[in-house]
Amino acid sequence: MPNTKPFPPLALQLGVFVIAIILFTLLIKVDGELSWTMAVGHTVLYWSMLGGFLLWARRLSNNN
Numbered sequence: 001m002p003n004t005k006p007f008p009p010l011a012l013q014l015g016v017f018v019i020a021i022i023l024f025t026l027l028i029k030v031d032g033e034l035s036w037t038m039a040v041g042h043t044v045l046y047w048s049m050l051g052g053f054l055l056w057a058r059r060l061s062n063n064n
Contacts, residue, residue: 017047017051020047021043021047024043024046024047025039025040025043028042028043
């Protein structure tokens with residue numbers, strides 16, 4: 001059965017994910033008065049929540 005899911009390859013997903021994490025950390029650091037530790041902590045929190053949601057959405061789409 002061919003893979004007809006609309007998701008890009010895993011390597012592309014990971015590359016975009018890493019670039020987005022770096023940019024998001026820099027954005028938080030430049031925008032706020034937070035330390036680097038706080039900026040990285042906020043970034044990890046936000047992206048782990050987004051990643052969990054995307055995994056949940058992928059699991060739902062695979063069940064249908």
